[in-house]
Amino acid sequence: xxxxxxxxxxxxxxxxxxxxxxxxxxxxxxxxxxxxxxxxxxxxxxxxxxxxxxxxxxxxxxxxxxxxxxxxxxxxxxxxxxxxxxxxxxxx
Numbered sequence: 296x297x298x299x300x301x302x303x304x305x306x307x308x309x310x311x312x313x314x315x316x317x318x319x320x321x322x323x324x325x326x327x328x329x330x331x332x333x334x335x336x337x338x339x340x341x342x343x344x345x346x347x348x349x350x351x352x353x354x355x356x357x358x359x360x361x362x363x364x365x366x367x368x369x370x371x372x373x374x375x376x377x378x379x380x381x382x383x384x385x386x387x
Contacts, residue, residue, distance in 0.1 A: 320338040
């Protein structure tokens with residue numbers, strides 16, 4: 296159980312580094328009447344709420360669609376996004 300927990304935490308942590316949400320939080324902290332702790336708490340609540348929605352949606356979808364199909368769809372989606380990004384960078 297701990298390995299699954301650590302894997303999930305590490306994966307989400309790495310995925311969140313440098314994304315739009317983190318940059319928005321940085322900007323709020325830099326230019327906001329709120330204290331840094333207030334910005335941290337607000338962004339933490341927002342991340343927990345969005346994660347809760349994702350968990351609930353994932354749990355529901357897994358009752359309708361087989362997990363193997365979900366993994367395949369996620370893999371194809373990530374490969375497609377990577378290919379699209381490479382195409383955009385490499386096109387003349």
